[in-house]
Amino acid sequence: MLSRDEPRGTRGKNRGADRLGSEGRMHFNTRLLHGKAVKKYGDGATLPAVAQVNAFAYDSAEELDRVFHHRAMGFAYSRVANPTVAAFEQRISEMERGNGAVALNSGMTAISLSLLNFLCAGDEVIASCGLYGGSLDLFDDLAKFGITTRFAREMTPEAVEPLVTERTRVIFGEVIGNPSLRVMDISAMAAFAHERGIPLIVDSTTATPFLVNPLELGADVVVHSTTKYINGSGNAMGGVVIDASRFPWDFQKTPALEKFRAYGKAAYLIRLRTDVSENMGGIMSPVSAFLNVVGLETLGLRMREICQNAEKLSKALDEAFPDLDVNYPLLGRSPYAGIAREQLGGMGGGILTFRAGSREKAFAIINDLRYAVRATSIGDTRTLVIHPESTLYIHSDAGEKEAAGVYEDTVRVSVGIEDADDLIEDFTEAIRKNRG
Amino acid sequence: MVITVAGEQKEVPEGTTVAGLIALEKVDNPEYVSVSVNEDFVDREDFETRALAEKDVVEFLYFMGGGR
Numbered sequence: 001m002l003s004r005d006e007p008r009g010t011r012g013k014n015r016g017a018d019r020l021g022s023e024g025r026m027h028f029n030t031r032l033l034h035g036k037a038v039k040k041y042g043d044g045a046t047l048p049a050v051a052q053v054n055a056f057a058y059d060s061a062e063e064l065d066r067v068f069h070h071r072a073m074g075f076a077y078s079r080v081a082n083p084t085v086a087a088f089e090q091r092i093s094e095m096e097r098g099n100g101a102v103a104l105n106s107g108m109t110a111i112s113l114s115l116l117n118f119l120c121a122g123d124e125v126i127a128s129c130g131l132y133g134g135s136l137d138l139f140d141d142l143a144k145f146g147i148t149t150r151f152a153r154e155m156t157p158e159a160v161e162p163l164v165t166e167r168t169r170v171i172f173g174e175v176i177g178n179p180s181l182r183v184m185d186i187s188a189m190a191a192f193a194h195e196r197g198i199p200l201i202v203d204s205t206t207a208t209p210f211l212v213n214p215l216e217l218g219a220d221v222v223v224h225s226t227t228k229y230i231n232g233s234g235n236a237m238g239g240v241v242i243d244a245s246r247f248p249w250d251f252q253k254t255p256a257l258e259k260f261r262a263y264g265k266a267a268y269l270i271r272l273r274t275d276v277s278e279n280m281g282g283i284m285s286p287v288s289a290f291l292n293v294v295g296l297e298t299l300g301l302r303m304r305e306i307c308q309n310a311e312k313l314s315k316a317l318d319e320a321f322p323d324l325d326v327n328y329p330l331l332g333r334s335p336y337a338g339i340a341r342e343q344l345g346g347m348g349g350g351i352l353t354f355r356a357g358s359r360e361k362a363f364a365i366i367n368d369l370r371y372a373v374r375a376t377s378i379g380d381t382r383t384l385v386i387h388p389e390s391t392l393y394i395h396s397d398a399g400e401k402e403a404a405g406v407y408e409d410t411v412r413v414s415v416g417i418e419d420a421d422d423l424i425e426d427f428t429e430a431i432r433k434n435r436g
Numbered sequence: 437m438v439i440t441v442a443g444e445q446k447e448v449p450e451g452t453t454v455a456g457l458i459a460l461e462k463v464d465n466p467e468y469v470s471v472s473v474n475e476d477f478v479d480r481e482d483f484e485t486r487a488l489a490e491k492d493v494v495e496f497l498y499f500m501g502g503g504r
Contacts (some may be wrong), residue, residue, distance in 0.1 A: 071442060073465045073498040081500035100499075263477045266470075273499050 028095075028210060029300040037094035039087065048087035050290045054078050070274075080278045084286040088293050092230065092240055095209040095296070097216050099245035100269045102277050103238060103284035103292075107205060107225020108134055110239025113280060114201055114223050115170065117241075117272045118254045121146030123169040128155040129403035130180030131173075133392040135203070136400055153403060155184045157192040169253065170199050175214060176206040176340075176349045178378065179388055179412045180405040181327050183336035186343065190218025199247045205229070206351060206378070210303040211344040220247040221268070226284075228379030229350070232295040232302050236288035243269040302381065302417055306350040309423060310415040314352040316424045321431055325355040327405065350415045351378060353388075354431075359408040361434050362387050366411060368430035371418055378414035383423060388412045437490040448488065455483040463496050470497045 026034060041048050056075045058064045066072035075081050085103050093101035104110045115125065119142075127139060129151035139149040150163040155173040171193045173184050186202060193200040199220040204212065208229045214222045224230060226238035245266040251258045260267035260275075277283055284292070314328035329340040330348035340348050356362035366374055372385040376392065386392065388406045401407070415423065437450055441461060448460060454473070458466050471478045472495045478486050488494065 070497040070499060071495070073468055073500065075500055086500060262472065262475050264479070266477065270499060 032091075032095065032297050032300060035091070035094045037090040039090075041087075047293060048084050048290065050286050051075075051078075051083045052286050053082075078286065079281060079283055081273075082283070082286050082289070084293075085284050085289040088284070088289040088296070089240070091293060091296055092209075092224070092226070093242055095299075096204075096222055096242045097213045097244075098222070098242035099266065100273070101240050101242040102269075102272050103226070103240045103289060104277065104282045105239070105284055105288070106237050106282075107203075107223070107227055107239040108138060109282040110223045110225065110241050111135060111203065112138060113272060113276055113282065114221055114241045115142070115147075115172070116280070117268060117276045118249075118256045119147050119169055120254075120256055122167060123147050124165055124167040125149040126152055126160055126163045126168055126171045128152055128173040128177065128180075128182070128184070129400065130177045130182055130405060132178045132203075133388070133394075133396055133400075133404070133406075135174075136404075137395050140395075151403070154182065155189060157188055160189075160192065164196055164198070168196070168198055170201055172201045173203070174206065175202050175204040175212060176329065176344075176351070177404070178206050179351060179353050179392075179410070180403070181329050181334075181336070181349075181351060181353065183329050183340045183343070185339050186212070186214050186217040186219055190220075194218065197250060197253075199249075206349050207344060208299060208303055210300050211307075211347050211349065215242070215244040215246075217343070220244055226292050226295075227377065229303060229306075230296055230299060230379075231288075231292050232298060232379065232381060233291075234377060234380040234382075236291035236295075238284045238288045238292055240284075241272060243272070245269055303347075303350070305417045306379075306415055307347040309417070309420045310350045310352055310413075311348055312420040313413070313415060313423050313427065314348075317352075317354060317427060317431070320428055321354075321435070324431065324435075326352060327354065328352040351412065352415065353405065353410055353412050355407060356409045356411055356431075357435055359387070359389070362409045362411050364434040365427075365430045368433060369426055370430075371422060371426045372413065380414065381417050383416035383418055384414040386412050386414075437488075439488055439491065440493045442495060452488050453484060454478050454486045454488065454494075457488060457494060458483070458496075461496075465498070468498055470499060471495070472497065 055077055067074040067076050089101040089103045127149050152159040175184055190200045201221040202214045202219045204214050204222050205225045205228050222242045224240050226240055249257050249267055251261050257267045260271045263270045311330050314326050318326040329336045356365050366385050372383040375384050389408050393401050393406050454471050463469050473492050
């Protein structure tokens with residue numbers, strides 16, 4: 001399942017939405033449906049069957065022996081690998097231009113295993129302090145195992161440089177911060193990290209391969225919570241780790257990968273596949289993999305609509321309520337407008353935030369919305385709204401909240417595919433009613 | 437020249453490459469196979485150019501899961 005990585009693109013050429021496929025002809029939506037990873041499934045089915053089984057039977061002990069020793073192509077046990085899950089892995093790996101992928105049962109499992117795959121006690125991580133609250137909690141948990149995280153206020157070379165030590169083993173950041181909405185310059189951070197012999201892992205959940213392929217900009221590993229935009233309909237939890245198999249691992253610095261030295265640059269992927277995900281568990285369920293394949297096929301359509309809606313809504317609210325402090329990467333005053341336009345193909349993602357003026361006003365606005373659903377998560381077809389300070393960040397201290405752009409009056413909106421005019425009317429009425 | 441393929445000694449023409457051996461051996465699902473030569477894995481991009489040598493030990497391996 002290993003194959004050659006492709007040359008890195010340049011920043012301006014990497015846009016998932018418009019970039020041509022490896023065959024030089026297919027654009028994004030066509031590649032989703034007709035790419036190399038789209039197989040001829042059994043009986044002419046246009047989607048992979050759901051192999052909802054635990055174990056796979058063989059005619060002889062010899063055959064099973066060969067499968068267990070990787071000398072024959074086949075599946076043995078669904079905790080390790082499963083045909084439906086593999087079908088999803090192949091398709092998302094192709095869309096991210098990866099060398100291989102491992103699909104897991106949640107985005108947090110994906111992030112956890114992407115790190116535990118090579119970190120040891122005593123190692124240090126550098127992460128952006130404005131991460132999703134669940135990721136911040138994870139780094140707090142990793143500290144109990146002797147893995148220290150140093151947080152950078154911004155994911156920029158200037159902000160990260162003072163944090164680099166002899167023990168730094170990885171730089172981790174979000175492409176579009178959730179809900180900080182800071183946009184990482186992936187090329188700059190990859191160059192910075194590689195000059196210091198450090199791999200760069202990025203969480204691209206909020207960007208999706210439609211906006212950017214981080215591996216083409218130099219990131220070494222990309223993780224997604226597939227629960228969000230990739231699934232798209234809010235009906236299957238999942239996560240995925242996609243490896244470029246390009247980083248030249250120093251096995252003295254990463255002894256956890258030493259046993260896999262023979263695989264060279266694929267050591268990370270092979271350990272994740274055959275050791276860490278197998279032993280720690282957490283593989284995606286076949287049903288979730290099937291639903292994620294179905295969701296993936298409309299990713300381009302949904303993301304285009306979602307991003308257009310989010311841009312229209314943020315601009316409408318910003319114009320109607322200049323003191324609302326609307327935050328969206330494409331707003332002219334956003335310090336990330338330039339890099340978003342350049343790196344994300346002119347799109348800003350599907351999330352925006354605003355400040356209501358007080359916690360009470362935030363709650364009142366949320367409660368008065370007609371179309372937006374009051375629920376956690378992002379990336380659904382329907383617009384979701386939440387008060388992050390009292391929900392997503394309940395385990396974070398004041399400093400962490402501020403760094404993430406989360407205040408007591410912050411409202412986060414995950415924009416859906418409803419008609420933009422309806423969303424604008426809904427939010428405008430609720431805000432006008434409750435802010436005066 | 438004689439090499440060892442999946443534990444069996446085989447006679448193959450001088451200059452046989454990894455890609456050539458995959459074809460010669462009619463390896464199952466060649467798009468998914470990983471190849472090690474003397475316990476070192478060969479990058480897929482090098483399959484066409486990596487020439488095998490006398491006494492090389494070659495294994496064809498499959499890691500089920502996703503990849504291109």
